[in-house]
Amino acid sequence: TFSTEATGEKRSLSSDAIINLDHGDPTMLETYWRKMGDKCTVVISGYQSLSYFANTKNICWFLEPQLEEEVKRLHRVVGNAAVDDYYMVVGTGSTQLLQAALFALSPPDGSEPVSVVSAAPYYSCYPEVTDFLRSGLYKWAGDANAFDKDGPYIEFVTSPNNPDGTIREAIVKGYGGGKLVHDLAYYWPQYTPITSCAHHDIMLFTFSKCTGHAGSRIGWALVKEKEVARRMIKFMEVSTIGVSKESQIRAAKILGVISDSCLPVPPPDSINFFKFSQNLMVQRWDELREVVGHSEIFSLPEYPQDYCLFTGKFTETHPAFAWLKCNKDIEDLGKFLKGHKVLARSGRRFGSDPKYVRVSMVSKEEEFKLFLERLLAIQAPTNGNLK
Amino acid sequence: TFSTEATGEKRSLSSDAIINLDHGDPTMLETYWRKMGDKCTVVISGYQSLSYFANTKNICWFLEPQLEEEVKRLHRVVGNAAVDDYYMVVGTGSTQLLQAALFALSPPDGSEPVSVVSAAPYYSCYPEVTDFLRSGLYKWAGDANAFDKDGPYIEFVTSPNNPDGTIREAIVKGYGGGKLVHDLAYYWPQYTPITSCAHHDIMLFTFSKCTGHAGSRIGWALVKEKEVARRMIKFMEVSTIGVSKESQIRAAKILGVISDSCLPVPPPDSINFFKFSQNLMVQRWDELREVVGHSEIFSLPEYPQDYCLFTGKFTETHPAFAWLKCNKDIEDLGKFLKGHKVLARSGRRFGSDPKYVRVSMVSKEEEFKLFLERLLAIQAPTNGNLK
Structure with missing residues (x-):
C-alpha cells in the first residue's frame, strides 16, 4: 500500500479491483472534512430530540430551526437561490422531495395520472421514482x-443536468398548465458558475451533492406557494412522519462551517x-x-465559460x-467498461x-486514479480490445 | 411555574393550554434518558458516513453493522422476536417499512391492486399510507x-394493537394466498407481557415505541424470506436511497445501553x-x-394477566x-374532548x-397530569357539560 500524493489516503484497492463509478457516491471530499477536524463534530445526548416535532410553529413541523437557518444562510452566502418568501421543506434526501413534489403538484381529482417528463438525457431515477408504485x-x-x-404535466428541470452537466431551462411549451420542478442538486460553485440567483417555484437541493454527506440523507425544497409546501409536508408526514433529527442537526452544523469558511475573515x-x-x-x-484526449476512442462534452457571481471569475x-461517449464500434459502452472492471451507468x-x-x-x-489508468490502458495502441 | 414531584420537570403549560394527545409522541421517557447522563451520548465527526453505503456485503447495503448487531442483541435479551435466520431491513421509521412491505408483497404482474386489510379498530395510518399515492x-x-x-390480500396484524391494546392474531381465513405483516411496535415489556418469541414472516419494530426516540425515525423489519427482504430493500433504495446514518449510529448506541441495563450485573x-x-x-x-372509575361517563378496556417470560412475573x-369510550349521549367524543382542550384521535x-x-x-x-385533571373536571357532578 502507498499514499496517493494528492490526498494522503491509503491505497487499499488492488490493481485489478472493480471500480464502482455507477453511483455518484460523493466520497471525494473526505480529505476536506478530515482537515476541518473538530469543527464539524456534533455531540447528541440521549435525551435530545425524542419528539416527532421540531417546531410546531412552522408549517414544516419536523424541520429543525437551526437547519432552516443554516440552509438559508448558505444560499445567501453563495447567491445561488432565493430564500426570502420561500417555504422550506426538509426531506430524506432530495429523492423523497421529488416524490413529495409529484404528490403536491398532481391534480387531486384528476381522472388520469398527470404526465411527468424531463429532457433526455434525464436523471435515471426520475422514471423509476415516478412509476415504481404505479x-x-x-x-x-x-x-x-x-x-x-x-x-397538465410536470417537468423536471435539472440544472446543471445529471448526467451531462448542461445548463437547462424548461423545454415543454405547454398551454395546459404545466408545473416545473427545478432540481438544482448541482447548482453549487464547485460544479458550475453561479450566474444568477434562482427563484423558481420549487427548487430542490441535497446535502449530499453540496457537501458530500450522502449518508445523512438530507435534502431540502424551497417552495414559493404555501399550498404546494403544505401538500409536500403532508407527503413527508404520511410517508415517513418527518425526517431524522440527528441528520438535520449535523447538516445544520456542517452547512454552518461551510458558510463560515467563506467569510472575509474565516475562523482559524x-x-x-x-x-x-x-x-x-x-x-x-x-x-x-488529458487521458481522453490521448486517443479518438472517447469524447467528453465541452462546457462554455461563464462569469461566476460567487467567485468573481470566469469559470x-x-x-x-462525466458523460463519456465512445466514438468506436462499441454498441454498449457500459458493458465494454464493465469488461475492464469499471462500473458506469449506461446511457x-x-x-x-x-x-x-x-x-x-x-x-x-x-478510485478515480485507477479509472484513469484503465482508460489509458484501453486506449493504448497495443491493446487488442479495440480495433 | 413549579416542579411536578414525579419527574422534576418544570411546568410550562398554563392551566388552560390545549393538551395534544392525538399523536403518540413518546416524550414520557425523557426523565429516564436524562438520568442516563453521558451513557447515550454520540459524537460524530465531520468526515464520518459520507457514503451512501454502510456495508456493501449486506443485502441491506445501507444498514449500519452496529445497528444490526444491537437490534439483534436486544431481541435476544428481551426474547420478543426471533432474529436468527432473519434478514434485517432498516427504515425511516416503521411507517416507511409498512410501505416497503406492501411493495414487496404485491404481485408485480397483478392486473388489479392487492387488497390490504386490518381488523378494526386498526391503526389509523394504514388506510392513509396504503392509498395516498393511489x-x-x-x-x-x-x-x-x-x-x-x-x-391475494395483505393483512396487517398489530399486536398489541394500536389503538386498543389487544393481543391479536391474523383474522382473515384466506385461501387465495394471503400475506401477513406483523406490526409489533408495542411488543415490548413496558407495554405487555412477552408471552413468546415471535417468529412471523415479516415483523416490524420501531425505535420510537421501544425507547421513545421518535425524532430519529428509525424502524426495522425482520424478514424471513430473502426475496421479500430484497424487494423491501429495493423500495428503500428508490424511495429514499437508504436511511440516515446518524440516526442509525445513535439508535445502535441507545439500544446497546438498554441491553446493558438488563444485564445481571448492569454498568454503574x-x-x-x-x-x-x-x-x-x-x-x-x-x-x-382511578379517575375514570369515579363516574360512569367513561370506560376503558380491561386486559387479562399473562406470564411475562422477560420479567418472570404475571403482568x-x-x-x-388509552382507548377511551364514552357511555353517555355524546356522539363524537373527540369533538367533545376538544371542547375541553384535550386533543385525542377519534375512533x-x-x-x-x-x-x-x-x-x-x-x-x-x-400533559398527562393536566389530562387527568380535565377528565376529573368533566366528571364532576357540578359540571354542566354532561347531563
Whole structure:
C-alpha cells in the first residue's frame, strides 16, 4: 500500500479491483472534512430530540430551526437561490422531495395520472421514482422534447443536468398548465458558475451533492406557494412522519462551517470549502480530459465559460459526472467498461444512447486514479480490445 | 411555574393550554434518558458516513453493522422476536417499512391492486399510507373482519394493537394466498407481557415505541424470506436511497445501553430500562383508571394477566394509548374532548365508533397530569357539560 500524493489516503484497492463509478457516491471530499477536524463534530445526548416535532410553529413541523437557518444562510452566502418568501421543506434526501413534489403538484381529482417528463438525457431515477408504485396520480411520460400531449404535466428541470452537466431551462411549451420542478442538486460553485440567483417555484437541493454527506440523507425544497409546501409536508408526514433529527442537526452544523469558511475573515484553520472543492473538480477534469484526449476512442462534452457571481471569475462547468461517449464500434459502452472492471451507468438508463455512460467524478481519489489508468490502458495502441 | 414531584420537570403549560394527545409522541421517557447522563451520548465527526453505503456485503447495503448487531442483541435479551435466520431491513421509521412491505408483497404482474386489510379498530395510518399515492399495486380494503374476497390480500396484524391494546392474531381465513405483516411496535415489556418469541414472516419494530426516540425515525423489519427482504430493500433504495446514518449510529448506541441495563450485573449508575418504563406505564394506567372509575361517563378496556417470560412475573398490558369510550349521549367524543382542550384521535379514524377516542399515554408527565385533571373536571357532578 502507498499514499496517493494528492490526498494522503491509503491505497487499499488492488490493481485489478472493480471500480464502482455507477453511483455518484460523493466520497471525494473526505480529505476536506478530515482537515476541518473538530469543527464539524456534533455531540447528541440521549435525551435530545425524542419528539416527532421540531417546531410546531412552522408549517414544516419536523424541520429543525437551526437547519432552516443554516440552509438559508448558505444560499445567501453563495447567491445561488432565493430564500426570502420561500417555504422550506426538509426531506430524506432530495429523492423523497421529488416524490413529495409529484404528490403536491398532481391534480387531486384528476381522472388520469398527470404526465411527468424531463429532457433526455434525464436523471435515471426520475422514471423509476415516478412509476415504481404505479401511482394513479402521476405517470412517467419520458423525454420532454418529445412531449406533445395537451393538458397538465410536470417537468423536471435539472440544472446543471445529471448526467451531462448542461445548463437547462424548461423545454415543454405547454398551454395546459404545466408545473416545473427545478432540481438544482448541482447548482453549487464547485460544479458550475453561479450566474444568477434562482427563484423558481420549487427548487430542490441535497446535502449530499453540496457537501458530500450522502449518508445523512438530507435534502431540502424551497417552495414559493404555501399550498404546494403544505401538500409536500403532508407527503413527508404520511410517508415517513418527518425526517431524522440527528441528520438535520449535523447538516445544520456542517452547512454552518461551510458558510463560515467563506467569510472575509474565516475562523482559524478554516479552508474555503468552495475553493477547495472547485480546485479538486478542476484538477480531476483536467486529468480526465488529458487521458481522453490521448486517443479518438472517447469524447467528453465541452462546457462554455461563464462569469461566476460567487467567485468573481470566469469559470466553466465541472460536473459531478462525466458523460463519456465512445466514438468506436462499441454498441454498449457500459458493458465494454464493465469488461475492464469499471462500473458506469449506461446511457440507456438516462433515455439516451448506450454509446454513452455516466461516470462519477466525485469518488475517492484512489478510485478515480485507477479509472484513469484503465482508460489509458484501453486506449493504448497495443491493446487488442479495440480495433 | 413549579416542579411536578414525579419527574422534576418544570411546568410550562398554563392551566388552560390545549393538551395534544392525538399523536403518540413518546416524550414520557425523557426523565429516564436524562438520568442516563453521558451513557447515550454520540459524537460524530465531520468526515464520518459520507457514503451512501454502510456495508456493501449486506443485502441491506445501507444498514449500519452496529445497528444490526444491537437490534439483534436486544431481541435476544428481551426474547420478543426471533432474529436468527432473519434478514434485517432498516427504515425511516416503521411507517416507511409498512410501505416497503406492501411493495414487496404485491404481485408485480397483478392486473388489479392487492387488497390490504386490518381488523378494526386498526391503526389509523394504514388506510392513509396504503392509498395516498393511489398505487396500482395495493389498495386499502378496510376491516379484515368484513373481508371476504377471493384472491391475494395483505393483512396487517398489530399486536398489541394500536389503538386498543389487544393481543391479536391474523383474522382473515384466506385461501387465495394471503400475506401477513406483523406490526409489533408495542411488543415490548413496558407495554405487555412477552408471552413468546415471535417468529412471523415479516415483523416490524420501531425505535420510537421501544425507547421513545421518535425524532430519529428509525424502524426495522425482520424478514424471513430473502426475496421479500430484497424487494423491501429495493423500495428503500428508490424511495429514499437508504436511511440516515446518524440516526442509525445513535439508535445502535441507545439500544446497546438498554441491553446493558438488563444485564445481571448492569454498568454503574444504570437503571433497568424496562423496569423503569414499565413502572411508569403501570403508574399512569393506575391513575387513569382511578379517575375514570369515579363516574360512569367513561370506560376503558380491561386486559387479562399473562406470564411475562422477560420479567418472570404475571403482568397485564399497559398500552401506549388509552382507548377511551364514552357511555353517555355524546356522539363524537373527540369533538367533545376538544371542547375541553384535550386533543385525542377519534375512533372514526380507526374504522370504529366516534364514541371512542385514542389518547396517548406516553406524553410528558405534565400533559398527562393536566389530562387527568380535565377528565376529573368533566366528571364532576357540578359540571354542566354532561347531563
